[in-house]
Amino acid sequence: xxxxxxxxxxxxxxxxxxxxxxxxxxxxxxxxxxxxxxxxxxxxxxxxxxxxxxxxxxxxxxxxxxxxxxxxxxxxxxxxxxxxxxxxxxxxxxxxxxxxxxxxxxxxxxxxxxxxxxxxxxxxxxxxxxxxxxxxxxxxxxxxxxxxxxxxxxxxxxxxxxxxxxxxxxxxxxxxxxxxxxxxxxxxxxxxxxxxxxxxxxxxxxxxxxxxxxxxxxxxxxxxxxxxxxxxxxxxxxxxxxxxxx
Amino acid sequence: xxxxxxxxxxxxxxxxxxxxxxxxxxxxxxxxxxxxxxxxxxxxxxxxxxxxxxxxxxxxxxxxxxxxxxxxxxxxxxxxxxxxxxxxxxxxxxxxxxxxxxxxxxxxxxxxxxxxxxxxxxxxxxxxxxxxxxxxxxxxxxxxxxxxxxxxxxxxxxxxxxxxxxxxxxxxxxxxxxxxxxxxxxxxxxxxxxxxxxxxxxxxxxxxxxxxxxxxxxxxxxxxxxxxxxxxx
Amino acid sequence: xxxxxxxxxxxxxxxxxxxxxxxxxxxxxxxxxxxxxxxxxxxxxxxxxxxxxxxxxxxxxxxxxxxxxxxxxxxxxxxxxxx
Numbered sequence: 001x002x003x004x005x006x007x008x009x010x011x012x013x014x015x016x017x018x019x020x021x022x023x024x025x026x027x028x029x030x031x032x033x034x035x036x037x038x039x040x041x042x043x044x045x046x047x048x049x050x051x052x053x054x055x056x057x058x059x060x061x062x063x064x065x066x067x068x069x070x071x072x073x074x075x076x077x078x079x080x081x082x083x084x085x086x087x088x089x090x091x092x093x094x095x096x097x098x099x100x101x102x103x104x105x106x107x108x109x110x111x112x113x114x115x116x117x118x119x120x121x122x123x124x125x126x127x128x129x130x131x132x133x134x135x136x137x138x139x140x141x142x143x144x145x146x147x148x149x150x151x152x153x154x155x156x157x158x159x160x161x162x163x164x165x166x167x168x169x170x171x172x173x174x175x176x177x178x179x180x181x182x183x184x185x186x187x188x189x190x191x192x193x194x195x196x197x198x199x200x201x202x203x204x205x206x207x208x209x210x211x212x213x214x215x216x217x218x219x220x221x222x223x224x225x226x227x228x229x230x231x232x233x234x235x236x237x238x239x240x241x242x243x244x245x246x
Numbered sequence: 247x248x249x250x251x252x253x254x255x256x257x258x259x260x261x262x263x264x265x266x267x268x269x270x271x272x273x274x275x276x277x278x279x280x281x282x283x284x285x286x287x288x289x290x291x292x293x294x295x296x297x298x299x300x301x302x303x304x305x306x307x308x309x310x311x312x313x314x315x316x317x318x319x320x321x322x323x324x325x326x327x328x329x330x331x332x333x334x335x336x337x338x339x340x341x342x343x344x345x346x347x348x349x350x351x352x353x354x355x356x357x358x359x360x361x362x363x364x365x366x367x368x369x370x371x372x373x374x375x376x377x378x379x380x381x382x383x384x385x386x387x388x389x390x391x392x393x394x395x396x397x398x399x400x401x402x403x404x405x406x407x408x409x410x411x412x413x414x415x416x417x418x419x420x421x422x423x424x425x426x427x428x429x430x431x432x433x434x435x436x437x438x439x440x441x442x443x444x445x446x447x448x449x450x451x452x453x454x455x456x457x458x459x460x461x462x463x464x465x466x467x468x469x470x471x472x473x474x475x476x477x478x479x
Numbered sequence: 480x481x482x483x484x485x486x487x488x489x490x491x492x493x494x495x496x497x498x499x500x501x502x503x504x505x506x507x508x509x510x511x512x513x514x515x516x517x518x519x520x521x522x523x524x525x526x527x528x529x530x531x532x533x534x535x536x537x538x539x540x541x542x543x544x545x546x547x548x549x550x551x552x553x554x555x556x557x558x559x560x561x562x
Contacts, residue, residue, distance in 0.1 A: 127425040166429035218549040
């Protein structure tokens with residue numbers, strides 16, 4: 001597996017710089033530029049981190065399913081590494097959503113947990129992908145972990161829209177009635193602020209994805225070399241490390 | 247082989263796998279008994295936990311019933327693969343020139359049969375235990391119970407095939423399965439509630455539609471994905 | 480932290496969280512209580528913001544620590560194998 005090319009390094013560096021610049025900009029915009037929302041007050045500004053985190057979480061889940069499918073099709077380890085990294089980041093951002101949600105809800109609606117459709121579905125999503133990570137830990141070997149995780153990653157992503165729908169129906173919306181679009185429009189400044197924060201979080205996601213995949217690659221390389229060293233010392237003793245091309 | 251012959255042998259494999267599990271069970275009867283008593287125990291605990299003279303069974307009952315069914319269903323799923331490991335049949339299955347998805351469907355069928363048996367007994371028992379006025383149409387009630395059970399068993403069998411090979415299977419199967427079958431759990435409670443109370447079908451037809459879609463989608467997905475679960479490592 | 484300490488802290492923590500007064504319930508008539516409400520909301524906002532960045536920072540730090548450790552291990556392994 002060739003070391004990171006200069007193009008890849010450049011991309012990484014650019015991403016890091018972009019994120020490092022955007023984060024303070026976001027903070028400034030969220031606290032100084034954007035107007036205060038009428039009904040909820042300044043607490044509503046949590047929305048500018050809460051919503052982009054949710055987007056990042058869903059991106060993680062979607063990418064995990066994509067890379068899982070690619071892995072099962074091509075059996076190239078790097079797809080599995082990216083699936084794992086995506087899932088881990090998905091759980092990370094999901095955690096942020098699940099913590100900021102109640103913190104936002106408490107002063108506004110008086111309760112920590114409102115049983116709201118999106119938050120409940122996000123909780124279930126979090127549980128599924130925590131299960132994904134735990135399953136990987138408990139598989140017998142690297143190859144099995146990759147295959148099983150791919151299956152769960154695909155099933156989980158397929159399940160999400162159905163889970164969302166079922167929770168929505170359960171909460172009382174009649175299945176035949178169209179969902180009333182909530183909240184009304186956003187003020188243009190708020191919308192731009194949200195887009196800025198979303199872009200920041202997505203770039204941060206991309207940067208973290210690259211780093212986390214790199215970590216996975218290092219782990220795989222170490223495992224491969226360790227195994228090679230062992231079989232040189234005692235030829236034919238251990239079976240070959242399972243299958244996939246890096 | 248002609249496609250007709252191939253189709254026949256696929257279904258035969260499914261039937262054989264299911265029949266084998268049933269025969270094993272008829273001989274030892276350990277699983278059905280433990281499933282039934284576990285589910286019964288859940289009902290008993292809820293009977294003590296809530297005062298059903300005050301609370302209407304219609305409100306809480308279907309939830310209680312499905313908690314019982316789901317917990318005993320997890321027992322069935324674990325057992326379903328444990329017997330394979332005990333008799334070290336996994337290798338045999340991997341070697342055999344059968345479609346592994348046929349093995350999967352056979353397992354699902356067997357689990358559905360076991361769970362349905364428990365459900366068939368426990369619904370009348372709950373009627374007695376909770377002094378409930380049952381006004382269900384048996385045909386529809388059966389359909390509702392079976393459709394929801396199939397959804398649970400479809401995803402459950404896929405996940406159990408993986409988790410039963412790990413050391414922490416008792417923790418992993420519920421952790422993975424329960425969030426994944428939330429749509430079934432919600433639909434099951436709703437549809438069971440309506441059907442047991444004898445309400446008109448269109449009150450819950452959308453929910454039943456969701457169950458049926460879930461069944462189709464995940465049976466299909468699992469049939470495609472099952473090969474990857476049991477590979478020789 | 481022993482499990483007993485945890486077991487004694489946990490109920491107290493839950494009660495405390497329940498008692499953090501909900502701003503929505505409070506009457507919003509007079510300016511004094513208004514100021515109190517804004518202060519409480521600022522409090523929650525600060526917490527949320529802190530949580531977000533602390534979690535992200537912790538993850539970033541953990542990643543870079545692990546990356547550095549593994550790179551070192553890989554380098555040493557390569558040297559040992561004479562690659």
